[in-house]
Amino acid sequence: MSEDRIATNLRKGVLEYCVLALLSHGEKYGLELADDLTSRELIASEGSLYPLLARMRENGLVEPRWDSSGTGRPRRYYAITDHGTEQLTTFAKVWTSLGAQVDALLEGSR
Amino acid sequence: MSEDRIATNLRKGVLEYCVLALLSHGEKYGLELADDLTSRELIASEGSLYPLLARMRENGLVEPRWDSSGTGRPRRYYAITDHGTEQLTTFAKVWTSLGAQVDALLEGSR
DNA sequence: ACAGTAACCTTGTATAGCAAGACTTGCAAT
DNA sequence: ATTGCAAGTCTTGCTATACAAGGTTACTGT
Numbered sequence: 001m002s003e004d005r006i007a008t009n010l011r012k013g014v015l016e017y018c019v020l021a022l023l024s025h026g027e028k029y030g031l032e033l034a035d036d037l038t039s040r041e042l043i044a045s046e047g048s049l050y051p052l053l054a055r056m057r058e059n060g061l062v063e064p065r066w067d068s069s070g071t072g073r074p075r076r077y078y079a080i081t082d083h084g085t086e087q088l089t090t091f092a093k094v095w096t097s098l099g100a101q102v103d104a105l106l107e108g109s110r
Numbered sequence: 111m112s113e114d115r116i117a118t119n120l121r122k123g124v125l126e127y128c129v130l131a132l133l134s135h136g137e138k139y140g141l142e143l144a145d146d147l148t149s150r151e152l153i154a155s156e157g158s159l160y161p162l163l164a165r166m167r168e169n170g171l172v173e174p175r176w177d178s179s180g181t182g183r184p185r186r187y188y189a190i191t192d193h194g195t196e197q198l199t200t201f202a203k204v205w206t207s208l209g210a211q212v213d214a215l216l217e218g219s220r
Numbered sequence: 221a222c223a224g225t226a227a228c229c230t231t232g233t234a235t236a237g238c239a240a241g242a243c244t245t246g247c248a249a250t
Numbered sequence: 251a252t253t254g255c256a257a258g259t260c261t262t263g264c265t266a267t268a269c270a271a272g273g274t275t276a277c278t279g280t
Contacts, residue, residue: 157261161260183257
């Protein structure tokens with residue numbers, strides 16, 4: 001199917017803000033985010049997520065924290081920063097506006 | 111502004127199908143498409159469009175035709191193919207589904 | 221000891237949009 | 251005629267992103 005290729009390209013630039021939206025409810029760790037995003041079909045593998053989280057860390061959108069208290073391998077929990085919250089708001093505007101344009105085009109092509 | 115960077119990434123994978131949607135109403139030439147897409151804020155410059163049209167031509171989504179009949183420099187008119195129409199339909203499904211997921215996340219983050 | 225698994229991360233690849241500009245053609249002033 | 255302008259097509263070099271595949275670390279169960 002070519003649906004995969006279509007979806008892959010659509011995800012570009014969306015994923016970053018989906019992560020921010022998920023974190024706006026409270027901190028989460030990597031695999032937890034990956035599972036959530038996978039079930040929503042917003043990523044195809046962890047290979048997208050970890051490099052993304054590294055970028056977001058560098059850009060100050062999220063703040064990581066190691067937690068070794070539990071059992072098993074230590075988890076790295078991510079929390080959204082103020083800057084991240086601002087960016088999420090900005091994204092919501094751009095997404096709404098661009099989405100409306102695309103919807104209009106698709107609507108008109110039937 | 112960082113809105114530009116956000117929009118740039120969002121456009122990836124969308125533009126191709128916006129072109130198909132526009133062509134579903136009848137053939138258009140390059141600059142005509144560029145102007146239309148620019149006014150809808152779906153491209154930032156022609157630099158995105160011509161390489162895209164070349165790809166779409168190679169993939170059999172559009173069929174070009176030179177027209178020197180009018181005044182001025184010859185224009186290359188593009189028409190959508192059957193394959194292009196199919197792809198547009200597939201895209202509409204993926205777009206709707208992915209868009210709903212993103213909307214749900216944004217909705218939940220307020 | 222050994223396999224399994226949860227969790228983290230890295231490497232290499234393909235692709236898409238963009239800015240800037242080159243090239244060509246016709247037309248309109250001077 | 252010649253210069254300049256505008257419309258139109260296309261190219262080059264750049265950056266950023268998602269992905270597949272694989273590798274590492276820590277713990278648990280048998």
